[in-house]
Amino acid sequence: MQFASKLIEEAVTEISRLPGIGKKTALRLVLFLLKEEKAITQALSHALQNMRENIRYCDVCHNISDTPICTICTGHRRDQSIICVVEDIPDILAIENTAQYNGLYHVLGGIISPMEGMGPGELNIESLVNRIATANPAVQEIIFALSPTMEGDTTAFYLTKKLKAFALKTSTIARGIPIGGELEYTDEITLGRSILSRIAYDGK
Amino acid sequence: MQFASKLIEEAVTEISRLPGIGKKTALRLVLFLLKEEKAITQALSHALQNMRENIRYCDVCHNISDTPICTICTGHRRDQSIICVVEDIPDILAIENTAQYNGLYHVLGGIISPMEGMGPGELNIESLVNRIATANPAVQEIIFALSPTMEGDTTAFYLTKKLKAFALKTSTIARGIPIGGELEYTDEITLGRSILSRIAYDGK
Structure with missing residues (x-):
């Protein structure tokens, strides 16, 4: 042009x-x-x-913040015993928009991906471990809200091992067929997973 | 959000x-x-x-320009006897990209549209008239490259009347079925026009 x-x-x-x-x-x-x-x-x-x-980042969870510690970390109505681990800042916004989560967050700043030269050293993992070690009241549950990819699973697996000593409840967000999606057009891996991870009607 | x-x-x-x-x-x-x-x-x-x-605009044709008069107006290889009248600056870029036109331009800066309160007074019409009156070598042809809408046609009609005294050749760019378009799916107004404005095979 x-x-x-x-x-x-x-x-x-x-x-x-x-x-x-x-x-x-x-x-x-x-x-x-x-x-x-x-x-x-x-x-x-x-x-x-x-x-x-x-721009500044929260010293605790690495979310974007105008103050040294962000409004989520200092929120009085926030459940301080749960931390949701996410890859990046937009993920926090997405989860906040659901209004279904009331705990804290931790931004890794990436995901373990040897292909892209992203190792655990590049991520905010040390700060997560320190945070859990020193938290008061104590952290009781960690939710991994990472991408449903091999890299996401690897990262969750690595972190689970790293956090073993703390005897925390750990979980990952559910993978299955999206609400409103058509069963017929769901790819077989997702569908297969959704059968394996089926949810019993008594809520367990 | x-x-x-x-x-x-x-x-x-x-x-x-x-x-x-x-x-x-x-x-x-x-x-x-x-x-x-x-x-x-x-x-x-x-x-x-x-x-x-x-940003500056060309004093002659109102195109964007870094110099008082733009590179098209001062271009030695440009045919100074034809002026193509367009609504706005992107139209010049579009026509230049076709590499099918080698004359000059004139940017009206809009189109006559009573609905949007756009009268002839708001447009660069005076400067077009002055330009044609004083051009040396004389302008011989005016091409209207305006939108194929009622406003575009009104503007072309208004300008044709305004420029009558100069006894110029005037024309509008062809309206018809787009190249690569399917006859079957062309709207009836375009198709009707393209029959009325059919082009004889001897090139006239």
Whole structure:
């Protein structure tokens, strides 16, 4: 694509670095900003820079936070005895949106994946162990909410071994057919798993 | 959606003002920027601001330009006797990408639309008339490349009347079935028009 202006070209190049945004979409966004007031562009670029420069992470759970310890970790109504281990920050948002969980979180910042050179050393595992060791009141349950992939299972397995000494209840979120999904079109691995992990009607 | 940080919330709000980008996509972009180096965010916000602050438009055709007169208007290989009238800047890019046109352009900056309060006074029509009146070498042909809508047709009609005195050749880009389109699935108005505007095989 040929642009009539270096300024446009630079803006398009920078915007199209973002995931899922190609040159055409980037150009559409640029032309939108040109049509709007200057203040819109100023507010946008200021918000981005401010966010990137000043963002902080919770010292305890590594979630995004404006304070040294995040509002979930300090929440009085939060059940301090359960920690849900997630791969990354969007997972917390997804779980919070379900309104079905009231415990704490721990963000690993990734998942064990030798293919991508991601070992346990790169993840927030030490801080999880320390946290459980020093928690008061004591942590009683760990829920692994990791991706249902080999990497996710490996990470859960590694952590289970690592946390053995604490004699905690550990579990993983259920895998099965999604609600609203059609049995007929569910892949055989998921369907097979959902039979093996069937849930008895007495709730156990 | 609840965010753990005001900074994230502000950035998401600003990004989701952009067309076609909702809160979820905005959050994905924000989390991407957080994972990447700070330099990426800096370059992005700098490019946006620089573009918005310093953008200029060609004095002649109103296209985007880094110089007072754009590279198309000053192009030595451009046919100065034809002007293609378009609604907005992306239209120029679209036509340039076809590599089928070698004349000049004129950006109206909109289209006559009483419904949206867009009258001829809001458009770059005076400058088109002046341009044709003073052009040297003289302009001989005007092509209207406007949307095939009632507003587009109205605008072309208005301009044709306005330019009558100059005794120019005027034309509109062809409307018909798109190349690669299926006759069967073409809407009846387009198909009807394409029969009325049929093109004889001798090329006339």
